[in-house]
Amino acid sequence: MGKIYRPWNKLSLGALAVLAAxxxxxxxxxxxxxxxxxxxxxxxxxxxxxxxxxxxxxxxNVVWILLDDIGYGAISTFGGxxxxxxxxxxxxxxxxxTNFHTTAICAxxxxxxxxxxxxxxxxxxxxxxxxxxxxxxxxxxxxxKGTIAEILKDNGYNTFALGKWHITPLADLTPAGPFNRxxxxxxxEQFYGFPSRGSIDQWxxxxxxxxxxxxxxxDGKHFNELIADRAISYLxxxxxxxxxxxxxxxxxxxxxxxxxQVAKKWSDKYKGKFDAGWDAYREQVLANQIRLGVVPKTAxxxxxxxGVKDWNSLGAEEKKLYARFMETYAGFLEYTDYExxxxxxxxxxxxxxxxxxxxxxxxxxxxSKEGTFVGTVNNFGAGVSEEERLKKNIEQIDLIGTEFxxxxxxxxxxxxxxxxxxxxxQDANSEGGTHNPLIVFYPKGIKEKGGIRNQYxxxxxxxxxxxxxxxxxxPVVLNGIKQDAIEGTSLAYSLNDAGAKSRHxxxxxxIRGSRxxxxxxxxxxxxxxxxxxxxxxxxxxxxxxDDFNETNDLATANPAKLKELKALFDSExxxxxxxxxxxxxxxxxxxxxxxxxxxxxxxxGQSTIxxxxxxxxxxxxxxxxxxxxxxxxxxxxxLLSRGGAAGGLSFFxxxxxxxxxxxxxxxxxxxxxxxxxTLPDGKVELKASVQYDQNxxxxxxxxxxxxxxGEGTLTRTSDALYLHEGVNVGFDDLTPVGxxxxxxxxxxxxxxxxxxxxxxxxxxxxxxx
Numbered sequence: 001m002g003k004i005y006r007p008w009n010k011l012s013l014g015a016l017a018v019l020a021a022x023x024x025x026x027x028x029x030x031x032x033x034x035x036x037x038x039x040x041x042x043x044x045x046x047x048x049x050x051x052x053x054x055x056x057x058x059x060x061n062v063v064w065i066l067l068d069d070i071g072y073g074a075i076s077t078f079g080g081x082x083x084x085x086x087x088x089x090x091x092x093x094x095x096x097x098t099n100f101h102t103t104a105i106c107a108x109x110x111x112x113x114x115x116x117x118x119x120x121x122x123x124x125x126x127x128x129x130x131x132x133x134x135x136x137x138x139x140x141x142x143x144x145k146g147t148i149a150e151i152l153k154d155n156g157y158n159t160f161a162l163g164k165w166h167i168t169p170l171a172d173l174t175p176a177g178p179f180n181r182x183x184x185x186x187x188x189e190q191f192y193g194f195p196s197r198g199s200i201d202q203w204x205x206x207x208x209x210x211x212x213x214x215x216x217x218x219d220g221k222h223f224n225e226l227i228a229d230r231a232i233s234y235l236x237x238x239x240x241x242x243x244x245x246x247x248x249x250x251x252x253x254x255x256x257x258x259x260x261q262v263a264k265k266w267s268d269k270y271k272g273k274f275d276a277g278w279d280a281y282r283e284q285v286l287a288n289q290i291r292l293g294v295v296p297k298t299a300x301x302x303x304x305x306x307g308v309k310d311w312n313s314l315g316a317e318e319k320k321l322y323a324r325f326m327e328t329y330a331g332f333l334e335y336t337d338y339e340x341x342x343x344x345x346x347x348x349x350x351x352x353x354x355x356x357x358x359x360x361x362x363x364x365x366x367x368s369k370e371g372t373f374v375g376t377v378n379n380f381g382a383g384v385s386e387e388e389r390l391k392k393n394i395e396q397i398d399l400i401g402t403e404f405x406x407x408x409x410x411x412x413x414x415x416x417x418x419x420x421x422x423x424x425x426q427d428a429n430s431e432g433g434t435h436n437p438l439i440v441f442y443p444k445g446i447k448e449k450g451g452i453r454n455q456y457x458x459x460x461x462x463x464x465x466x467x468x469x470x471x472x473x474x475p476v477v478l479n480g481i482k483q484d485a486i487e488g489t490s491l492a493y494s495l496n497d498a499g500a501k502s503r504h505x506x507x508x509x510x511i512r513g514s515r516x517x518x519x520x521x522x523x524x525x526x527x528x529x530x531x532x533x534x535x536x537x538x539x540x541x542x543x544x545x546d547d548f549n550e551t552n553d554l555a556t557a558n559p560a561k562l563k564e565l566k567a568l569f570d571s572e573x574x575x576x577x578x579x580x581x582x583x584x585x586x587x588x589x590x591x592x593x594x595x596x597x598x599x600x601x602x603x604x605g606q607s608t609i610x611x612x613x614x615x616x617x618x619x620x621x622x623x624x625x626x627x628x629x630x631x632x633x634x635x636x637x638x639l640l641s642r643g644g645a646a647g648g649l650s651f652f653x654x655x656x657x658x659x660x661x662x663x664x665x666x667x668x669x670x671x672x673x674x675x676x677x678t679l680p681d682g683k684v685e686l687k688a689s690v691q692y693d694q695n696x697x698x699x700x701x702x703x704x705x706x707x708x709x710g711e712g713t714l715t716r717t718s719d720a721l722y723l724h725e726g727v728n729v730g731f732d733d734l735t736p737v738g739x740x741x742x743x744x745x746x747x748x749x750x751x752x753x754x755x756x757x758x759x760x761x762x763x764x765x766x767x768x769x
Contacts (some may be wrong), residue, residue: 041174041729055156055246060444061356061475062152062248062466063347065340066113068106068164068257069425070436071367071418075333078362078437079288079295080417081273081281082330085438086341090358092450094441095126095495098294099502104367104511105426106198107139107166107363109459110252113705114147114167114186116486117472118508118658120577121145126511128170128196130584131591131613136577137590139169141181146478148463149187152248154479155472156266159187160234161229162548163252165195171593173613175606179211192230193252196493196610200254201263201724202332203403204644205733206608213608216733216744222263223254228339232346239363251343255336258368258376258408262401267331274326277311278416279304285327285419293452294437295420295548302422302551305415305432307373316395318374325409328401357469359462367417369424371408378406379646381666382719403735406646420549426510429516429525429540440495445469447496454526456502460488468492487576508572512584513537513577517569521545524555524565531585539566572677592617600756602640602729604747609727616642616649616727621698621718623760624651629750630681637747639686639753643723644735651688653679653747654740658702658709660688661738664718669739672700672712674679679704692717729754 036048075084077091078098103119111117111124118137119125122145131139141147149159161183168181173196183191192209194200205223207214221229231251234426238247279358282301289295304310311416312321325384345483347353356702374390384392400407414424427433438457440446467474468490475483489504509516509525513534517524521544524538541555541562555562591594594615602609611617628638630653637651647665658674672688698717703712725734730751731744738745 005446053154053156056471057244058355059156059246059470060442061246061347061354061541062350062470063155063343064113064148064250064462064466065358065360065361066110066250066252066364067336067360067763068253068255068364069368070256070333070363070415071417071424071432072178072421072435072437073282073285073289073439074256074367074417075337075362076689077439079285079292081285082333084334084337086337087360087362090344090360090441091439094358094439094446095448095453096292096294097438097440097449097453097455097457097491098480100361100436100459101434101436101507101509102361102363102436102459104365104428104509106164106257107597108166108511110167111141112458112460112488113361113462114149114744115141115145115147116148116460116488117484118460118487118576120510121487123577123673124167125578127198127444128168128266129590130588130590131169132582132586134577134580136579137582139167141167142172142187142484143479143481144484146475146481146483147186148466148746149183149248149250151187151467151472151475152470152477153187153189154475155470156245158238158242158247159188159243160190160231160238160247161193161252162191162195162231162234164189164198164200164254164257165193165252166198168195170591170613170617172301174593175264175609182211184210188250190234193227194323195497196612197724199257199259199724201259201406201734202254204724205254206725206734218743222335223726224336224339227251227253228342231343232693234521235346235350236645239350239352248570249343251340253336253340256329256333258288258371260325260332260401260403260407260409261403261405262328262335264334264401267328267401269328270327270332272323274323274330275319276405277314277322278308278412281416282419285416289420294714299420299549300551302420302549305422305424308412308415309373311412313594318653321390321394321397321521322410322412324397325407326399326413329409329413331401339723356442357466358439358441359466360439360441361459361462364426364432364438365425366421366434366435367414367424368408369411369414369426371410371414373411374441374634376406376408377409378664378667381664381716384666392755404645411475422550423527426511427514427527428511429514429527431544433511433514436508440465440491442469444497445495448498453494453498455491455494455500456504456507456682457491458504458507461491461504462488464488464490465492506568506572506576508569508576510573510581513581515569515578517565517572518544522561522565522567523550528583532764534581541565548649560637562727590618594618594758598758598760600758602727602754602756604730606729606752611643611723611726614727615758619692619717621691623687623757624756625754625755626686627683627754628649628686628747629683630679631749632681633680633750635747636745637749638728638741638745639725639747639751640729641737642725642727642731644725644732644737647718647723648725648737649690650732650737651686652738652741652745653686656713657737658704660700660702660712662690662700662717663737664715664716666716668716669737670700670712670714671738672702672710674702674704674709676704676709690714
């Protein structure tokens with residue numbers, strides 16, 4: 001303690017200056033020397049207060065907006081047919097960057113964005129859910145690689161994050177933390193959103209304020225509205241408390257990641273507008289892009305991605321279904337733009353917009369390829385054929401976009417909204433996975449309105465760009481920790497020089513073994529086949545200067561260039577922790593805090609346990625034992641719940657019976673009730689035992705004070721890695737697992753504790769979406 005906090009008279013101003021220059025965070029710095037004079041009375045005393053570190057007068061505010069799963073040809077700002085007037089306005093009064101790149105998937109993009117380092121260098125080669133014990137993939141973003149929030153907070157900014165996070169290690173996502181890799185542990189003073197998972201139910205979001213779970217309000221508000229409301233509240237409060245202090249606002253929406261959910265009034269705006277289909281969409285959007293100048297005039301529509309059908313070959317029912325999917329997706333994005341507009345308008349009305357840097361990455365990767373060729377209205381189970389899925393989709397067409405759906409559009413629309421590029425999200429070898437629109441708006445710093453910039457950029461460039469625009473140097477030391485070098489390249493040089501030569505000249509990409517390397521306009525890449533020996537992967541070669549959307553493979557014609565680039569990829573991979581390559585076929589255990597424990601004790605009043613990090617995240621047999629006190633025949637409610645209507649389990653009392661519901665994601669729900677209609681009063685032990693078998697089924701047994709009172713068979717069990725709703729003691733919220741009660745169905749007796757007994761951990765081959 002003496003090394004951190006010292007008496008006021010022990011530290012000279014010179015020493016304080018050295019600390020400031022070294023980048024030591026003021027909130028952790030030793031107390032400065034007292035500059036006043038102490039008298040025997042207050043009247044004889046010359047008071048003095050230590051100065052707080054302030055941003056330079058007139059420092060601009062910063063807003064970063066990161067959208068999710070959006071292709072280059074989706075929004076109107078870059079020629080798409082989805083109206084985004086807010087983003088149009090920002091671009092028309094700022095700049096469109098046409099040669100900007102992400103990592104091809106969400107968590108790696110977020111880690112690179114927030115740290116200004118490459119994804120594997122930031123230890124986020126893939127997801128926290130897929131972490132293994134190597135530097136490139138352990139999901140432990142080093143404190144030597146400080147975030148933009150940590151840097152700006154240290155330079156006198158207020159810092160706010162809203163929406164999707166998805167870069168905290170699973171083992172830290174418990175109610176006990178540790179919280180130093182949650183948003184508020186990495187520099188954000190306020191956080192409102194979801195700390196884990198790639199997606200969220202837009203109508204029933206499970207939300208956190210800081211590190212605390214927000215109560216479920218059942219108010220019917222869409223997630224977009226909630227984060228816009230909270231962003232405005234943060235900014236209004238900040239300006240009320242300190243109007244001269246600049247702010248950093250990071251908004252990471254859940255849109256347009258699945259599930260695609262939006263009010264009908266938004267999707268209805270697009271009725272009939274996609275009836276011509278995805279082939280016509282690509283042609284029309286490419287023409288728009290050429291006219292806008294965001295693609296070369298010589299651009300041609302590439303061949304359809306493998307498996308995508310000619311729209312004209314589809315039947316009438318399929319066309320109607322697929323058009324509805326796209327109408328919903330379009331309404332979802334336009335509504336997202338509307339809520340972003342509310343935040344931007346608030347900043348404008350407060351008089352701050354002209355002095356605000358707004359940077360928008362339209363997507364953290366290309367359009368999603370996770371919706372199957374026929375789309376998904378709901379999760380019908382992993383074993384469902386495309387024909388069965390299509391039939392179920394047609395039956396549920398009117399659920400698309402509602403709270404009773406988990407929608408993702410078909411791959412034909414993903415490919416279309418990625419025009420002019422081939423392939424899609426996850427494909428790190430392809431521009432279709434990594435090439436996203438970027439918008440930069442800064443009235444005080446950009447002379448040209450509506451300009452086009454073609455300089456090569458990467459998501460790691462946004463942090464150094466921001467620091468240069470704010471005239472802040474990257475710290476040598478941050479929070480007392482020596483910092484590694486920033487790996488991104490500032491794009492500030494190009495803001496007012498459209499013809500400037502690109503400074504980011506080399507960039508590697510890798511996701512699940514698909515990989516590529518860019519250098520000075522040339523690119524080599526390989527689309528990895530899952531399970532195949534990496535050495536057998538076929539490499540392609542493109543000259544992006546002449547062939548920006550990769551239509552002419554030069555690998556055979558120029559083997560020397562291909563060899564050169566493959567060697568460069570290898571050296572970059574060694575430099576930035578890319579090895580070992582992995583594609584999801586390797587055995588590993590989900591890295592949660594509960595992996596190596598066989599018993600977990602939970603208590604009423606505790607916070608929700610995030611499902612992907614919960615004791616149930618690994619599939620193993622279990623028992624739930626509730627130590628409770630029943631106060632008569634009217635006692636009812638949930639003892640423990642996991643998940644919701646789309647899948648999960650609930651252990652509860654209703655109609656004087658002990659009951660257990662096991663809901664599989666395909667809509668099947670298995671209900672087991674006690675045979676007796678009478679439960680004892682007073683202290684009681686209530687138990688549900690779920691024993692899985694080797695055939696994908698299982699048995700549920702119910703006990704009251706160790707006496708079996710019910711049993712049922714599970715013909716199917718859930719293989720879901722995680723659900724949108726977590727584990728709760730004493731209630732079920734958001735959506736009900738069971739069909740016989742409404743949330744929260746809180747327990748009306750007393751729960752002393754609930755114990756989960758787990759079968760020993762076994763190695764499992766797991767994947768993540």
